[in-house]
Amino acid sequence: MAESEKPKIGIFSLTGCGGDQLMILNMEPVLLELLSRFDIKDFQEGSSYKEEGELDIALVEGSVSTKTDLERLKEIRERSKMLIAIGDCAISGCVQAMRNGQMSMAERMKKVYGVDEDYYDVLEPKGLSSYVKVDLEIPGCPIEKDEILHAITSLLHGDMPEGIDYPVCVECKLNGYPCVLVEKGMPCLGPLITAGCNARCPGLGLDCIGCRGPIPEEANVAAEVKVLLEKGYDEKYIFNRLRFFGGNFEDVQNLTKKFSEKTEKEEEE
Amino acid sequence: MVKDNVLAPTPAKILKSENMTEIEKHIELEILDKEIAKNFVYKPGQFVEVGVMGVGEAPISICAARKKEDLLELCVRKVGRVTNAIHRLNVGDILWIRGPYGNGFPMEKMEGSDLLLVAGGLGIAPLRGVLQYALSNREKYGTITIMYGIRCYTAMLWRDEFLHLFYEGDKINVEFYLSYEDSSDRQCYELQCERSDRCMQGVVTRLFGLKEVEPENTYAVICGPPIMYKFVIQELMKRNFDPKKIYMTLERRMKCGVGKCGHCIIGSGKNIKYVCKDGPVFTYWDALNTKGMI
Amino acid sequence: MYKVLANENLPAFFESLKKIGKVYGPVKVRESSYDFREVESLSEVDLTYTRTMIPPKKFFVKPKETIFDFDEEKLEFKEPPDEEVKVILGVHHCDINALKILDSIYMDETPDKYYIQRRNSSFIIGVSCTPDEYCFCKSVGTSYAQDGFDLFLHEISRGYLVRIGSEKGYELINDNKDLFEDAKPEDTEEFKQNEKERLEAFKLELNVSGIQDMLGLSYEDPVWKETADDCFGCGTCNLVCPTCRCYDVVDYVGLSLKSGERVRRWDSCMLRKHGLVAGGLNFRPTRVERLRNRFNCKGSFTDGSLSCVGCGRCTVYCPAGISFVEVMKKVRGEL
Ligand SMILES: Cc1cc2nc3c(=O)[nH]c(=O)nc-3n(C[C@H](O)[C@H](O)[C@H](O)COP(=O)(O)OP(=O)(O)OC[C@H]3O[C@@H](n4cnc5c(N)ncnc54)[C@H](O)[C@@H]3O)c2cc1C
Ligand code: SF4
Ligand code: SF4
Ligand code: SF4
Ligand code: SF4
Ligand code: FES
Numbered sequence: 001m002a003e004s005e006k007p008k009i010g011i012f013s014l015t016g017c018g019g020d021q022l023m024i025l026n027m028e029p030v031l032l033e034l035l036s037r038f039d040i041k042d043f044q045e046g047s048s049y050k051e052e053g054e055l056d057i058a059l060v061e062g063s064v065s066t067k068t069d070l071e072r073l074k075e076i077r078e079r080s081k082m083l084i085a086i087g088d089c090a091i092s093g094c095v096q097a098m099r100n101g102q103m104s105m106a107e108r109m110k111k112v113y114g115v116d117e118d119y120y121d122v123l124e125p126k127g128l129s130s131y132v133k134v135d136l137e138i139p140g141c142p143i144e145k146d147e148i149l150h151a152i153t154s155l156l157h158g159d160m161p162e163g164i165d166y167p168v169c170v171e172c173k174l175n176g177y178p179c180v181l182v183e184k185g186m187p188c189l190g191p192l193i194t195a196g197c198n199a200r201c202p203g204l205g206l207d208c209i210g211c212r213g214p215i216p217e218e219a220n221v222a223a224e225v226k227v228l229l230e231k232g233y234d235e236k237y238i239f240n241r242l243r244f245f246g247g248n249f250e251d252v253q254n255l256t257k258k259f260s261e262k263t264e265k266e267e268e269e
Numbered sequence: 270m271v272k273d274n275v276l277a278p279t280p281a282k283i284l285k286s287e288n289m290t291e292i293e294k295h296i297e298l299e300i301l302d303k304e305i306a307k308n309f310v311y312k313p314g315q316f317v318e319v320g321v322m323g324v325g326e327a328p329i330s331i332c333a334a335r336k337k338e339d340l341l342e343l344c345v346r347k348v349g350r351v352t353n354a355i356h357r358l359n360v361g362d363i364l365w366i367r368g369p370y371g372n373g374f375p376m377e378k379m380e381g382s383d384l385l386l387v388a389g390g391l392g393i394a395p396l397r398g399v400l401q402y403a404l405s406n407r408e409k410y411g412t413i414t415i416m417y418g419i420r421c422y423t424a425m426l427w428r429d430e431f432l433h434l435f436y437e438g439d440k441i442n443v444e445f446y447l448s449y450e451d452s453s454d455r456q457c458y459e460l461q462c463e464r465s466d467r468c469m470q471g472v473v474t475r476l477f478g479l480k481e482v483e484p485e486n487t488y489a490v491i492c493g494p495p496i497m498y499k500f501v502i503q504e505l506m507k508r509n510f511d512p513k514k515i516y517m518t519l520e521r522r523m524k525c526g527v528g529k530c531g532h533c534i535i536g537s538g539k540n541i542k543y544v545c546k547d548g549p550v551f552t553y554w555d556a557l558n559t560k561g562m563i
Numbered sequence: 564m565y566k567v568l569a570n571e572n573l574p575a576f577f578e579s580l581k582k583i584g585k586v587y588g589p590v591k592v593r594e595s596s597y598d599f600r601e602v603e604s605l606s607e608v609d610l611t612y613t614r615t616m617i618p619p620k621k622f623f624v625k626p627k628e629t630i631f632d633f634d635e636e637k638l639e640f641k642e643p644p645d646e647e648v649k650v651i652l653g654v655h656h657c658d659i660n661a662l663k664i665l666d667s668i669y670m671d672e673t674p675d676k677y678y679i680q681r682r683n684s685s686f687i688i689g690v691s692c693t694p695d696e697y698c699f700c701k702s703v704g705t706s707y708a709q710d711g712f713d714l715f716l717h718e719i720s721r722g723y724l725v726r727i728g729s730e731k732g733y734e735l736i737n738d739n740k741d742l743f744e745d746a747k748p749e750d751t752e753e754f755k756q757n758e759k760e761r762l763e764a765f766k767l768e769l770n771v772s773g774i775q776d777m778l779g780l781s782y783e784d785p786v787w788k789e790t791a792d793d794c795f796g797c798g799t800c801n802l803v804c805p806t807c808r809c810y811d812v813v814d815y816v817g818l819s820l821k822s823g824e825r826v827r828r829w830d831s832c833m834l835r836k837h838g839l840v841a842g843g844l845n846f847r848p849t850r851v852e853r854l855r856n857r858f859n860c861k862g863s864f865t866d867g868s869l870s871c872v873g874c875g876r877c878t879v880y881c882p883a884g885i886s887f888v889e890v891m892k893k894v895r896g897e898l
Contacts, residue, residue, distance in 0.1 A: 170798050192795065220792075322816075323823045324814055325813070521846060524810070529810070534856065536859065
C-alpha cells in the first residue's frame, strides 16, 4: 500500500495513566504488522514524531480533567474523521470520577492537595462523549489487546467494530466458571459490567470489581445493591465499590445520593 | 460442503449493481456453483442470508421472480455493518449466500383473485417479486392494485419501472397508487397534479381514499416498516377483509434463517413462531393468534 | 433388557468406556459446583452429584466455536474437523430429556451439521439422581428418561440396574459380558422401591396444566415488570438452561483482511441485542419484554414437550435469586 493510501492515525493521551497506549505497544507479535498498515501521525508513547493535519482515525485515552485536556480534545475532534475513546478514562472518567456528583471539585482540591480549585485548571473528570461526538468506545482499565486488535482490523477492513453490551456473567458461563456471587456470596459486580475481559477475575475465583465499567443504559444498579445488601454487605461498602469505576454513571450517582441522604437523616436522628 | 451444512454459504458473483437511491442498491447475482443454482428455487417473499466474509450475514428479500436458474436479484439498504459492506462491493465481487429461506407468499392460493399490494419504502422489494410473478402469470390473477408509500421522489425504488406502471399500468389491469410524505417534494407534486386520482401527499393509508377495495375477492399483501402494519390493517378491517386473506411479511433479527438461533422468535406460550421458518409471511389471522407479532 | 452392574465391576466398566472414546463425567469443581469434564479415572467422577452448572448441551452446541475458517482469495472455507468420539457418563433424566428437545430443533428438516455429527459420535450413559429443593422435573413430566441414552444406570445397593437404550448400548454390554449379570427379582424390587421414594422426595411443584394459556393471558401482567426490577438481564438463566439453544454469530477477520473465521456462541434472549434490528429498533427493548419472552418460550411446546425440563439451574444460578417456579406461579395466579 502506498503511504498516501494508508489511513492516517493518531494516538493521544489526556488525563490518565497511559496504560492503554502501553497495551497497544504490548501487542508485540502483531504490532509491527499492524502499525505498517497505518500512516502514524502521532503516538506519544511509541515515538516522538508528531505531525499536524487531518486524521482518519484518532484513538484517545484518558479523561477530560483539565481545561487543557478539553481544548486538546476539541482540536483532535476537529481534525479527525473518526474518534475512538479507548479505556475507561476516556469513556467515563474511570477511577478519577469516583467522587463525581458527590463532592465538588473545589472540595476535592482542598481535601487532597489543600489548594484552590483553579490551581490546576481542573474540570470534573469525564469521558470524551460528555464534550464531543465519539464514534466508538473501547472499554477496559486497561483495554484488552484482543479487543483493540479486533477493532483495528475491522476498521482496516472497512467495518465499524461491533461493541460488547452484555455483562461479564455471560463470559463466566461460556467458560463454565463457577459463580463466586451465587456460590460464595462474594460481592461480584459482574452482572453490571461490560464483558470483554473473558471473565478474568471470576475465572481466578475472584469477584469482579467492575474495571470495565457498567453497561450504559443496561446495568441494573439497584438490583446489585439489593443483592449485596441481602448478602450482608453494608451500604457504605457497596457504594464505594460501585463508585470505584462507576462514579460517572447516573444510576450509581442517584442511588448514592439517596443513600447519603438517608444516612444523613439517620445521623441527625 | 454446502449441501450438508446449512450454515455454509455459496459464492455468488455480482453481475449488476445499481444505486437506486442514496442508500439503496439493486444487485443482480449469479450463483457460481451450477449444481446449487439448479436447486435454488425460490418464490416471492422468500429471503436469502447474504454474507460478506469477515463482516457477517443479513437476511435480504429476493426482489424479483425467478427467471433464470442461476440469477438472483436483491435490493439492499445501507443501514449497518453488513449492509455497508455489501454496498462497498462492485460488479465482479463475491457475496456469500444461503437460502432461499422462509415460506414466501402463497401465490397459488391467491390465484383467481384480485391482488392488493401495499408497500411502504423498502417494503416494495419483496412485493416486486409478487408483482412480477403475477404479471408473468397474468391470466391467473384479477386486477392488481399497488399502493406504494414513499418519503419523496428520490427515495422511490425502481422509479422507471413503477412510473411506467403509474402511467401505463391500466392497460394490463394494474392500478398503481403513490403516496409521498414530504409535502415540499416538487416532482411528486407534479405527479399528483397529473393524476390526482392516483397520487396523494401523506401516508400510504390515505390511498385507501382513492380506491374502493373489494374485500370478497381480494387478497391483500403488505410489507413496510413495523409501524405501518397496524394502520393498513385498520383500513382493511374497516372494509371487512377476512383476516386470513391479509398477508404481511415481517422483519426480525435473524442470524440463522433456519429456526435454530432463536432471534426471530415471537408469540406467547400458546403459540411460539419463528419468523424465519414459519414466516416471514404471516396472515393477519396468525397475528391475532400470536402475541407481539405486529 | 435389564442388567446389573455390580459395584466391584464399576472400575472395569469405566475402563471399557475409554475404548469407545474420550470419557466425560461430572466432576466437582470448587466448593459446590459440578461440571462435565474429561476424566481419566473413576475416582474423579462423582455420580451422586446434584447438577452441573453447564448442561451437557455444551458437547453438542459448543459455548463458543468456529463454524468455519474462510479464505476470500481462494473462495474457500473450511470447517474445523471434529472427529472426537465421546462417552458422556452420568447424565440425569432431565438432561437426557432436554437433549431430545434440542434434537428436535437441531435435527429438523434443516439439520445442523455440527450438532448431528457430535450427537452421532457420542455415547450417553444416564445415571439416577435424588431431587433437591430446586428440582421440579416431576411436575413437567421429565423425571424419567424413556429413551435418548445408550445405557442408563439406576443405583441399587449392590451396584446399578442397567437399562439399555440403544444398539450401541447393547453392543457395549455384549462386548463386556463378564461385567454384567441379569437382574434378579430383588434388584427389580429395589429399583421400584427407589423410584417410589425418589418421586416422593420432590419438594418443589409447579402445575403446568394450561400454562400456555395462562402465559397468553398474562401478557400484560405486572409480574414481568416486578421481576424485571430485580433482574440484571445477565443471561445466566438461558446460558445454563439445557433446552435454550439460541446462538449468535460473529465474524473475525485476520490481519491479512482476506481470511478469518466465523464464530458462533451461545446467546440469550435476556440480552439487549437479541431482539435488536437495524436502525436501533428493538423488539424486546427492556427486561420486561425479555423476561416475558423467556418465560413464554420455556412455557411453550417444542415438538410436543414442554420446553422446560425442570432442572432448576436457572433458579440456582440466577445472581438475583429469581425463581423460575415462583414467577410461573405468579403467572398462574397462585402467588
Ligand atoms: C425477512 C427479512 C427480509 C429483509 N429484506 C431486506 C431487503 O430486501 N433489503 C434490505 O435492505 N433489508 C432487508 N431486511 C433487513 C436487513 O436484514 C437488515 O437491514 C440487516 O440485517 C442489517 O444488518 P447490518 O449488519 O447492516 O446492520 P447492523 O445494525 O449493523 O446489524 C448488526 C447485526 O444485527 C443483525 N440485524 C440487524 N438488523 C437486522 C434485521 N432487520 N434482521 C435481521 N438481523 C438484523 C445483523 O445480523 C447484524 O449482524 C430484511 C430483514 C428480514 C428479517
Ligand atoms: S462470578 Fe460474577 S460475573 Fe461471573 S456469573 Fe457470577 S456474578 Fe456474574
Ligand atoms: S439469571 Fe436472573 S438476573 Fe440474570 S437474566 Fe436471568 S433472571 Fe435475570
Ligand atoms: S427453564 Fe430453568 S428449570 Fe427449566 S430447563 Fe431451563 S434451566 Fe432448567
Ligand atoms: S428462552 Fe430465550 S434464550 Fe432460551 S431458547 Fe427461548 S428465546 Fe432462546
Ligand atoms: S433466524 Fe435463527 S431462528 Fe429464526
